[in-house]
Amino acid sequence: MCICIFLSFIPLVLWGQGKVNKQSRGQKVAEYISLLTADSIKYWDYKSGRRGVALQKQGLEYMEYDERRHREYVTRACMWLSTFFSVDQRRTLKVFRYSSRYPAELDWKGKILKLTEDTLIVKRKGVRGRTIYIKSKDQSFPLKPALNPYNRRAADYGVSVDSLLEMAYSLYCTYREKKACPDTMLLLVKLKLNEEGKAVMAKYERTPPDSATYADFYNVFLSFVKSLPFTPERDIETKETFESSIILPFSFFAKESWAEIFRRELQQKRQAISKEKSTAK
Numbered sequence: 001m002c003i004c005i006f007l008s009f010i011p012l013v014l015w016g017q018g019k020v021n022k023q024s025r026g027q028k029v030a031e032y033i034s035l036l037t038a039d040s041i042k043y044w045d046y047k048s049g050r051r052g053v054a055l056q057k058q059g060l061e062y063m064e065y066d067e068r069r070h071r072e073y074v075t076r077a078c079m080w081l082s083t084f085f086s087v088d089q090r091r092t093l094k095v096f097r098y099s100s101r102y103p104a105e106l107d108w109k110g111k112i113l114k115l116t117e118d119t120l121i122v123k124r125k126g127v128r129g130r131t132i133y134i135k136s137k138d139q140s141f142p143l144k145p146a147l148n149p150y151n152r153r154a155a156d157y158g159v160s161v162d163s164l165l166e167m168a169y170s171l172y173c174t175y176r177e178k179k180a181c182p183d184t185m186l187l188l189v190k191l192k193l194n195e196e197g198k199a200v201m202a203k204y205e206r207t208p209p210d211s212a213t214y215a216d217f218y219n220v221f222l223s224f225v226k227s228l229p230f231t232p233e234r235d236i237e238t239k240e241t242f243e244s245s246i247i248l249p250f251s252f253f254a255k256e257s258w259a260e261i262f263r264r265e266l267q268q269k270r271q272a273i274s275k276e277k278s279t280a281k
Contacts, residue, residue: 025089032087033057035115044120044133052136054143060084062095063143068240071146079146083107091115093122151237155193155244158229166266171224172252181217182210186251189225195232195241202226205247225250 036042037057043065045052050067062085066072073079081097084104091112098104110124110131118135157164175181188205202222204211211218225248233244 028089029087032091032112032115033060035117036085036087036120038139043136043139045136047132047134052133055085060086065143068144068242069138069141070144073146087112147235147240148237151235153234153236155197155233155246156231158197158231162266162269164228168221168224168250169252169266171221175214175217175220181214182208184252187221187249189222189248189250190245191226191230191248192243192245193230193232194243197230197232197241199226199228199230221250 036055039057041054041056043052043054051072052065054063054065055061056063062083064072081099083095083097085096086094092109093112094109095107096104097107108124108127110122110127112120113123113130114121120133122131122133124131159167172181172185185208187208190203190205191199192201194200202225204218204222208214208218230246232241234241
């Protein structure tokens with residue numbers, strides 16, 4: 001009889017252990033969510049830049065934002081999808097997308113390597129390296145609505161194309177007379193513009209093959225391009241301006257006949273424009 005009582009007690013013990021383990025797993029998940037969301041909403045900046053993600057406890061919502069804290073989406077179609085995340089006791093983080101018309105679909109998943117009050121390190125499946133997030137210094141300012149990509153305008157010249165070509169050609173001719181520039185020039189200049197449209201960086205996309213021979217000319221020409229005025233990249237609805245990068249092509253041929261044709265065409269075009277303006281008055 002004692003044996004029967006002992007055997008009947010074993011399932012009760014196993015059930016009790018299972019219940020404790022389940023509670024323990026639930027507590028771990030709750031702790032992870034608390035650290036991820038700060039029990040409300042928490043903003044995590046990418047360590048490599050000012051963009052980041054916001055994790056909200058209510059609905060376990062997952063939101064990405066740009067450097068201006070605008071909501072950001074991978075594609076325009078994603079603007080009509082909701083996103084949420086989940087985390088389990090093994091620290092597996094999953095992000096899902098869904099809508100009222102379609103069931104939830106896994107967007108990505110990864111392993112949480114480190115999770116503290118101010119640091120989150122995730123190893124995404126299929127992605128090389130680790131993604132490091134740090135707690136954003138701004139935890140009070142809510143995210144702004146996403147910008148409409150159709151309202152975005154690229155950076156542009158602050159002068160007319162004709163004026164730009166004439167200034168560049170004039171500089172080229174100055175060095176050509178001193179035989180201090182190449183006979184033929186085909187350049188691509190890469191510029192980084194700030195929010196005001198000022199070039200803060202300029203470099204040749206590809207180093208000219210004769211850069212050592214005509215180093216002075218190439219340095220001066222690069223400085224000239226960097227000093228040009230530009231209109232910054234902007235949103236025509238919100239009037240916000242943005243940093244951007246552009247590539248400008250420049251090509252000249254030093255043969256006298258081609259050079260004179262080029263100059264004459266510019267002069268004729270300018271004269272025609274001046275005549276039209278005079279007639280209009």
